[in-house]
Amino acid sequence: MSGTGTIPLAERRWSLLVTVLAFALPVVFVLVPLAIFLGYSFFSVDQGTIVHTLSLGNYVRFFTDPIFLPVFWNTIVLCLSVAAICILLAYPAAYFLTTLKGRWRYALLMLLLVPLLMSYVIKIYAIRSILGLNGFLNKALVGLGILQEPSTLFVFNMNAILLTLTLLLIPFAILPIFLSLERIPQVLLRASDDLGASGLQTFLRITLPLSLPGVASAASFVFVLAIGDFLTPQMVGGISGFTFGRILYSQFGTAYNWPFGAALSVALAVVVIAAILVGERFGRNRGTAI
Amino acid sequence: MNQNTDLLTLRSVSKSYGTVPVLHDIDLSIKDGEFLTVLGPSGSGKTTVLRLIGGLEPLTSGEIRLDGQDISRMPINRRPFNTVFQDYALFPHLTVSGNVGYGLSVRHVPRKEIARRVAEALELVQLGRFTDRFPAQLSGGQRQRVALARALICQPRLILLDEPLAALDLELRRQMQEFLKSIQREIKTTFLFVTHDQEEAIGMADRICVMQAGHIRQLGTPHELYYKPNCEFVARFFGENNLVAGKLGSVQGELRSIETALGRLVCSIRDQPHLKTATDGASAFAAFRPEALHLADAKDTENRFSGTIADMAFAGSSTVATITAGADHAGQRLRLRMPSRVDGSTLKSGATISLAFAPHEGHLVLA
The missing domain is CATH 3.40.50.300 (P-loop containing nucleotide triphosphate hydrolases)
Structure with missing residues (x-):
């Protein structure tokens, strides 16, 4: 059979065009801007104008200035904590969902995902009012007699950012964990029972390891979203809650130093790509098919 | 153990x-x-x-x-x-x-x-x-x-x-x-x-x-x-079988007769007391395996009937003939299985043949 010979020329041109577009669109709209950004990180600013001479100055400044590396490191730790707390809270919730029958399972899942449909800024305001000095959290703690007087522990500092990011990002952790739990064939759990395992043994030896891919993608999701966020730290972080995202934001705003901002973004992008790669590596199921 | x-x-x-x-x-x-x-x-x-x-x-x-x-x-x-x-x-x-x-x-x-x-x-x-x-x-x-x-x-x-x-x-x-x-x-x-x-x-x-x-x-x-299937379901489900409906007749020792569209057939009721005690005229089936059915010869005095070959199917080690029998050689489909031979079977579709099975190779199941 002479395959290509039978396809009309017009059709072949058309399919060629589609192929070119499929490759061109991501290149033009994703890779080219990223490349331009990377280029900018080698420029510098002199009295408000960008100097288009290549230099490693921005990177040297990032690594040598005592301000940036500690904030960079603290932000990574903060976001790892957010990811860890999200996983610890989301796993039991997702597990509970999978124990529900049919309709209830998806109804409750939708309910947990509803916050994703709300405006990000409004959610931050709402959480800020919960965490604030006269907020719900303080009133509850005082009312229960746990605190003598309202505490400033939860507002305008790193704790506030941690709590707010955790609350905002939990839905992103629940979904992949739920999906990976749901994909585990029930017959494997029955087989484990049948071989004499207790409920806890079945969970630890079968359910948990088989859901780890979901946990890995949940963790990398949350981490990536948290580390790229500058709005939340800006709104609930106050002066002490200074994150890398805020520094980055200020370079493009008040400081008006795009080249340096671009260099900082490159540093952040390296971390994000690393997180995604790690998530992908562990997110792959070992020998999926049964 | x-x-x-x-x-x-x-x-x-x-x-x-x-x-x-x-x-x-x-x-x-x-x-x-x-x-x-x-x-x-x-x-x-x-x-x-x-x-x-x-x-x-x-x-x-x-x-x-x-x-x-x-x-x-x-x-x-x-x-x-x-x-x-x-x-x-x-x-x-x-x-x-x-x-x-x-x-x-x-x-x-x-x-x-x-x-x-x-x-x-x-x-x-x-x-x-x-x-x-x-x-x-x-x-x-x-x-x-x-x-x-x-x-x-x-x-x-x-x-x-x-x-x-x-x-x-x-x-x-x-x-x-x-x-x-x-x-x-x-x-x-x-x-x-x-x-x-x-x-x-x-x-x-x-x-x-x-x-x-x-x-x-x-x-x-x-x-x-x-x-010795004990019911119609087992007789039909378990292996290939020929089932012919009829009414039970008299008992003669370990055999019992049954009146069917193929005439009077005689089948074994050995070790099956419920078939011995079943009332005369009760609905039942005569059942005989395709490999028990054969071309009748002079020795076959019982369970003889004629049929028309509707189809011959070669199945490797054996050959299966589908036969129509009963009144006008219609209404009753039977299967006959015989060992295959390299020079082919002498039987051809459309031929009318005389068939038989030995009484001890037939059995009865109540309907």
């Missing part, structure tokens, strides 16, 4: 899903060390029997006794039974040895002993070289054998097999049948094997339990089921 003692007894066991009954008052005894096959079409309740015994589902009523002890409410992980699941249900994140050793390791058996017994079990199922592979890296037949090794390593009193060969191709299925049977003989453990494939059942079982619509229709050796 004594083949005559009962290992497991089901007493008037019923099971319903909601209001839908799937098992009605099942009584079944499984003998220690036997290979018992539960055979039935889909929806007959055969898998439910296995699931109830394994503890995968609770009974609706009745009881299951192991060595005389009621175990109906014993949780699944305490029952000394292991299951080979239909799709093997191997743990995809564990290696072959991890899978096989699972039952021992959850019982906190020392590592060294697990390693030794895993090696033994894998040797038994001829998978010694595959210890470090993951299930996804194995073929269907190999997974099957891992599942078997995993089930037998805990030395269960009973191994439950849920259509374990269904996913394999024909050649592999035949090999696995022989393999399962030889392993069962070697380890002398009781096997309860569920299948819808009667050829599989005949080939492996010591006894077969035929189920239909939630009832046990007959329990017996393959030979008994083949030559």
Whole structure:
């Protein structure tokens, strides 16, 4: 059979065009801007104008200035904590969902995902009012007699950012964990029972390891979203809650130093790509098919 | 192991899903060390029997006794039974040895002993070289054998097999049948094997339990089921058969006559007292196997009738003739199976022939 010979020329041109577009669109709209950004990180600013001479100055400044590396490191730790707390809270919730029958399972899942449909800024305001000095959290703690007087522990500092990011990002952790739990064939759990395992043994030896891919993608999701966020730290972080995202934001705003901002973004992008790669590596199921 | 003692007894066991009954008052005894096959079409309740015994589902009523002890409410992980699941249900994140050793390791058996017994079990199922592979890296037949090794390593009193060969191709299925049977003989453990494939059942079982619509229709050796089916369902379901409807006639010793569209036929009622006592004129079927039917010769004085060959089908070792018989050589279809010959059969489609079967090769079933 002479395959290509039978396809009309017009059709072949058309399919060629589609192929070119499929490759061109991501290149033009994703890779080219990223490349331009990377280029900018080698420029510098002199009295408000960008100097288009290549230099490693921005990177040297990032690594040598005592301000940036500690904030960079603290932000990574903060976001790892957010990811860890999200996983610890989301796993039991997702597990509970999978124990529900049919309709209830998806109804409750939708309910947990509803916050994703709300405006990000409004959610931050709402959480800020919960965490604030006269907020719900303080009133509850005082009312229960746990605190003598309202505490400033939860507002305008790193704790506030941690709590707010955790609350905002939990839905992103629940979904992949739920999906990976749901994909585990029930017959494997029955087989484990049948071989004499207790409920806890079945969970630890079968359910948990088989859901780890979901946990890995949940963790990398949350981490990536948290580390790229500058709005939340800006709104609930106050002066002490200074994150890398805020520094980055200020370079493009008040400081008006795009080249340096671009260099900082490159540093952040390296971390994000690393997180995604790690998530992908562990997110792959070992020998999926049964 | 004594083949005559009962290992497991089901007493008037019923099971319903909601209001839908799937098992009605099942009584079944499984003998220690036997290979018992539960055979039935889909929806007959055969898998439910296995699931109830394994503890995968609770009974609706009745009881299951192991060595005389009621175990109906014993949780699944305490029952000394292991299951080979239909799709093997191997743990995809564990290696072959991890899978096989699972039952021992959850019982906190020392590592060294697990390693030794895993090696033994894998040797038994001829998978010694595959210890470090993951299930996804194995073929269907190999997974099957891992599942078997995993089930037998805990030395269960009973191994439950849920259509374990269904996913394999024909050649592999035949090999696995022989393999399962030889392993069962070697380890002398009781096997309860569920299948819808009667050829599989005949080939492996010591006894077969035929189920239909939630009832046990007959329990017996393959030979008994083949030559003395006790009802129309078993007669039709178990192997190819010719059934001719009629009314029972007189008893002459171990034979009884039946009036049919093919005339008066005489069939054996040996060891089947219910056929001896059945009233004259009762509706029944004369049943005779395709291989019992042959071209009549001078010796055939009974059970002679004529028919027309509608079709000849060559099936390798045998050739099957489809014959129409009865009034005007219509209305009654029969099959005749004869050994194939290299120079072909002398029978041709459309020919009218005289047929017969020996009275002791025919049997009766009540309608």
